[in-house]
Amino acid sequence: MLKLEARAEPSRAMSVASPLIALAITVVIGTVLFVLLGKDPLRGLAVFFIEPVKSVYALTELAVKATPLLLIALGLALCFRSNVWNIGAEGQFIVGAIAASGVAMQATATTGGWFFVPVIVAGMIGGMAWAAIVALLRDRFNANEILVSLMLVYVAEQLLNYLVYGPWKDPQGYNFPQTITFLKATQVPKLFAGYRVNVGAVIALFSVAAFWLLLFRTYAGFQLQVGGLAPAAARYAGFSSRKALWSALLLSGGMAGLAGGLEAAGPLGQLTPHVPAGYGFAAIIVAFVGRLHPIGIVFSAILMSMFYIGGELAQSRLGLPKSLTGVFQGLLLFTLLACDTLIAYRIRRQAPRSTTAPPPALDDATASPVVASAALPAREGT
Amino acid sequence: MEQLALLVAATLNSGTVLAFAALGLLINERAGIVNLGAEGMMLVAAIAGFATAVHTGNDWIAFGAGALAGAALAAAFGALVIWLNTNQYATGLALSLFGAGFSAFVGIRYTQEKLGEHRAFEIPGVADLPFVGPALFRQHPMVYLAIALTIAIAWFLYRSRPGLVLRAIGESPESAHALGYPVRRIRLAAVVVGGAMCGVAGAYISVVYTHLWVEGMTAGKGWIALALTTFATWRPARILLGAYLFGGVTMLQLQLQGEGVQLSSQFLTMLPYLATILVLVLISRNATFIRVNMPASIGKPFFPG
Numbered sequence: 001m002l003k004l005e006a007r008a009e010p011s012r013a014m015s016v017a018s019p020l021i022a023l024a025i026t027v028v029i030g031t032v033l034f035v036l037l038g039k040d041p042l043r044g045l046a047v048f049f050i051e052p053v054k055s056v057y058a059l060t061e062l063a064v065k066a067t068p069l070l071l072i073a074l075g076l077a078l079c080f081r082s083n084v085w086n087i088g089a090e091g092q093f094i095v096g097a098i099a100a101s102g103v104a105m106q107a108t109a110t111t112g113g114w115f116f117v118p119v120i121v122a123g124m125i126g127g128m129a130w131a132a133i134v135a136l137l138r139d140r141f142n143a144n145e146i147l148v149s150l151m152l153v154y155v156a157e158q159l160l161n162y163l164v165y166g167p168w169k170d171p172q173g174y175n176f177p178q179t180i181t182f183l184k185a186t187q188v189p190k191l192f193a194g195y196r197v198n199v200g201a202v203i204a205l206f207s208v209a210a211f212w213l214l215l216f217r218t219y220a221g222f223q224l225q226v227g228g229l230a231p232a233a234a235r236y237a238g239f240s241s242r243k244a245l246w247s248a249l250l251l252s253g254g255m256a257g258l259a260g261g262l263e264a265a266g267p268l269g270q271l272t273p274h275v276p277a278g279y280g281f282a283a284i285i286v287a288f289v290g291r292l293h294p295i296g297i298v299f300s301a302i303l304m305s306m307f308y309i310g311g312e313l314a315q316s317r318l319g320l321p322k323s324l325t326g327v328f329q330g331l332l333l334f335t336l337l338a339c340d341t342l343i344a345y346r347i348r349r350q351a352p353r354s355t356t357a358p359p360p361a362l363d364d365a366t367a368s369p370v371v372a373s374a375a376l377p378a379r380e381g382t
Numbered sequence: 383m384e385q386l387a388l389l390v391a392a393t394l395n396s397g398t399v400l401a402f403a404a405l406g407l408l409i410n411e412r413a414g415i416v417n418l419g420a421e422g423m424m425l426v427a428a429i430a431g432f433a434t435a436v437h438t439g440n441d442w443i444a445f446g447a448g449a450l451a452g453a454a455l456a457a458a459f460g461a462l463v464i465w466l467n468t469n470q471y472a473t474g475l476a477l478s479l480f481g482a483g484f485s486a487f488v489g490i491r492y493t494q495e496k497l498g499e500h501r502a503f504e505i506p507g508v509a510d511l512p513f514v515g516p517a518l519f520r521q522h523p524m525v526y527l528a529i530a531l532t533i534a535i536a537w538f539l540y541r542s543r544p545g546l547v548l549r550a551i552g553e554s555p556e557s558a559h560a561l562g563y564p565v566r567r568i569r570l571a572a573v574v575v576g577g578a579m580c581g582v583a584g585a586y587i588s589v590v591y592t593h594l595w596v597e598g599m600t601a602g603k604g605w606i607a608l609a610l611t612t613f614a615t616w617r618p619a620r621i622l623l624g625a626y627l628f629g630g631v632t633m634l635q636l637q638l639q640g641e642g643v644q645l646s647s648q649f650l651t652m653l654p655y656l657a658t659i660l661v662l663v664l665i666s667r668n669a670t671f672i673r674v675n676m677p678a679s680i681g682k683p684f685f686p687g
Contacts, residue, residue: 004685006685142669142672143666144666146418146471147605147609148659151656151659152655152659154601158649158652162646165646285476321487326483326487327487328483329479330479330481330482333472333479333480334458337466337469338466345467
């Protein structure tokens with residue numbers, strides 16, 4: 001029989017290995033799924049893991065999708081580390097896109113190229129404002145932040161629909177629910193001609209460094225994490241849990257809003273009902289797979305971006321539904337959480353109780369499992 | 383008058399979905415487990431039930447399939463949370479994300495299918511009474527079953543020994559363990575039963591309520607059901623009332639849209655979600671009140687030695 005046994009201290013090796021094991025298990029399940037669907041599993045896996053990195057163009061597209069995931073996940077990682085469960089990043093992303101678009105539509109023919117700056121700043125403020133509702137209701141009325149932030153996703157979606165079907169609808173848009181295409185001056189500058197990847201990717205990488213510094217090199221970041229790990233200790237040390245709540249939500253909301261603004265003023269270039277692409281939810285997985293660590297999140301954002309592109313390619317090349325992406329994302333988080341058990345616990349084989357002979361003598365070594373396991377090989381040797 | 387009767391009928395119908403799901407989640411939470419995967423379980427159950435109804439034409443087999451789907455997902459969730467001590471919030475979220483993707487994936491070939499209208503189930507004798515007949519006695523049997531189930535669960539929790547054990551585990555798994563109760567097995571049973579009930583709720587949406595399958599069709603009902611357990615301060619009868627209240631808000635909103643009220647339909651669609659937030663704010667305002675009523679071990683893992 002197998003039994004879980006608490007480790008003396010969390011295993012650092014498992015903490016890194018766990019996402020890799022989880023990915024391997026997800027790939028195995030994916031392979032089985034492709035076989036069951038009557039598709040060539042090698043082609044299926046190639047679509048997810050080779051095609052998205054095959055050419056320079058593919059790599060830039062990978063970066064386009066990884067950028068919002070990275071930005072949102074950075075904020076969420078900080079949130080989850082402070083034990084604040086903001087799962088409504090999707091809503092903050094949408095409101096960010098709305099706010100950025102509101103500014104972008106003010107541009108005129110004479111507006112200079114600098115105009116993208118206020119546009120994305122507006123996005124950031126929009127996301128912050130949306131998350132501030134969650135913080136306010138939690139702080140003032142003790143309302144559960146998980147449910148409130150999630151409900152606000154649905155509200156944000158309807159707000160977006162209202163705008164694109166109503167006041168912001170492009171009068172020359174053949175009655176399609178969409179805004180005008182934003183003027184060129186508002187567009188986030190592209191990094192290379194001919195590719196969609198833009199300055200947003202650079203902002204995302206700078207944010208990685210900023211969040212790393214904030215989390216691991218500042219007193220404020222330390223306070224946030226203590227509050228998450230040991231609320232009682234934080235209270236004793238006099239760290240304000242209200243401050244932690246507000247900073248976690250405002251920062252993560254701001255990051256999600258920034259991602260929304262960059263998306264609206266970047267690859268999208270206008271508002272449509274299709275702005276919500278699930279980045280806010282996928283970023284939750286990105287944050288966990290990246291170990292809530294800014295550097296880890298870079299890798300997991302790229303991985304999740306591969307899932308997105310793979311899903312699109314699976315649709316066009318293999319005739320499989322695009323929702324395959326969601327299946328794999330969910331599976332990955334599920335297996336990751338299961339594997340994470342091995343960070344704090346180890347699996348021990350336990351002899352079935354009925355067949356074990358009574359121990360010849362009781363010695364002190366069996367009292368502590370850690371000591372007992374250390375003593376085991378020596379005893380076999382004698 | 384006629385219209386009001388129909389509104390009442392529709393409210394009961396819509397509240398039934400929430401009642402089944404929230405009662406299931408209540409059983410989970412009474413045992414100390416929060417399953418944020420309700421939305422995912424309901425979605426998978428909705429497509430499982432719908433597909434079964436399309437192929438067999440029998441609603442009851444469809445509900446069974448929905449319950450099975452919900453129970454299976456809940457069992458996976460339970461195994462992770464109870465035996466591997468994973469974080470309940472994160473695992474539930476994983477289930478919701480997986481359920482949304484998986485249901486969309488398997489449901490794609492059913493998007494064109496449509497089930498026939500259900501013949502109203504009329505209780506002989508009272509169905510033809512004026513007003514109350516159409517309002518109360520021409521419902522799907524599941525509507526009455528939800529009420530019966532509420533009574534049964536209330537009896538189970540407060541009047542039966544297994545119910546007492548379940549509540550004890552929710553309050554203090556350590557004490558229950560010390561008394562020799564198999565805490566983890568009972569928790570798993572509670573999670574699976576809760577999943578099955580969310581499954582029935584999901585199947586009810588696609589089979590009875592809409593007669594069709596649309597990606598993401600539960601539209602947050604699983605999350606609203608989660609909010610309902612808090613709103614009801616973990617009491618079965620209040621859950622049923624809360625479910626009808628939310629059913630009423632949903633129906634009223636649709637009614638107003640139908641009547642062409644001078645308010646954009648998007649704002650009306652927001653109503654159930656805003657109502658959920660409002661209700662959460664009102665009920666949670668008094669932190670002590672919540673703390674007293676909430677099962678004490680909620681969300682905390684239990685690892686016996």
